[in-house]
Amino acid sequence: MSEVLVVIDHVDGEVKKPTYELLTIARRLGEPSAVFFGAADKADGAVEKVKAYGAEKVYVIDDAELKGYLVAPKAEALQQLVSQLVEKSVAPSAILFSSTFEGKEIAARLAIKIESGLITDAVDVEAGEGGEPVTTQSVFAGSYTVTATVTKGTPIITVKPNSAAPEETAGAGTVEAFTPTISEAARSTQIIASQPRQATGRPELTEAAIVVSGGRGTGGNFEPIEKFADSLGAAVGASRAAVDSGWMPHSYQVGQTGKTVSPQLYVASGISGAIQHRAGMQTSKTIVAVNKDNEAPIFELVDFGVVGDLHSVLPAATEEITKRKA
Known part of the structure; x- marks a missing residue:
């Protein structure tokens, strides 16, 4: 062989x-x-x-x-x-x-x-x-x-x-x-200096089994995203809109001009579902979307969809997950 x-x-x-x-x-x-x-x-x-x-x-x-x-x-x-x-x-x-x-x-x-x-x-x-x-x-x-x-x-x-x-x-x-x-x-090309990336305690975005991402719908407040991700042991991602707005670093961006992820579970929160973002995550095994716009394109792609405000949905989900883990 x-x-x-x-x-x-x-x-x-x-x-x-x-x-x-x-x-x-x-x-x-x-x-x-x-x-x-x-x-x-x-x-x-x-x-x-x-x-x-x-x-x-x-x-x-x-x-x-x-x-x-x-x-x-x-x-x-x-x-x-x-x-x-x-x-x-x-x-x-x-x-x-x-x-x-x-x-x-x-x-x-x-x-x-x-x-x-x-x-x-x-x-x-x-x-x-x-x-x-x-x-x-x-x-x-x-x-x-x-x-x-x-x-x-x-x-x-x-x-x-x-x-x-x-x-x-x-x-x-x-x-x-x-x-x-x-x-x-x-x-011929030598590295003259390097600096380790600051540890977040979360898994690497491209390797994580679960990814929770936020977009324009966060309004710049990623706290619900991060707390929900931490309750699941997940990585945190962001859409291009969130990165372009300066809310998250480019290293968090999921999409055609960011990182491509393929986790077991992907949760898109406040993300419309533009093709630029979909190109970076649509090979995920299970996709869940949380968006208050029931006509958002992301709902065409998902396995499960929640129509609602992520600032209400995610804290409630985090509380329930934490309770069940206790």
Whole structure:
């Protein structure tokens, strides 16, 4: 069975949930092998975690020579790893990334380097009749759902978070160290300063299983949105109108010019449902809208709709949820 490479998304060895989803998808296509970029002393914890989700091998690449630069060194390292596997006649049948900004850029650079096809932002991946990966994507602002396959080289696929339910299964987790040789060209752009994002205590917007978003109907008061989100353990999002009004930072924006989310539950509060916003959330598994305008376009999309003022509906819902959790 051919290897399927999964690039681990982590922070200091703390593996993020989308990686477990990718490993689950990889098992549909072949034998999952994970690729870890990071400090050698952080690798052991990550190895144990991905091993629990079926990783048969873990290629550990010490990032001492890679960090401090943008994504070019990682793409070069992956190119060399793939080349080594090809030389051993064990070429991977697919390479999977999480659809983050970094993941998509590394995937694109790698596709050029190994002359392979690339599919981004898949919401599902299954094995075709010949075992080839067949992806499902939502395209043209969500107007169409398409299936696609890569017809040249090793399929490189980036997958949106929450596209699969992580399934635990024991893997061998055999560790193989890999040391790439990074060119000077790949080091041509260096990071000279970085600042960690301020923690909110809420899950990352693009990875959250539940997202509660607010729009123009909040009137700039996001307190009901945030309290309701916290009662559900959800992330907070915002529409373009709310961001353009200066009520929330752009990092919270969900939509065609913001972030694309695909949670299990999406609650749109005070959001009209313009196509710009719908493009960023309509692949959510269950959609609930709260809006006092019963003719708002958002109601055409939802699974459940509440016609009412969010400033009354959400506090009441928050109180009931808190009561039931007690």
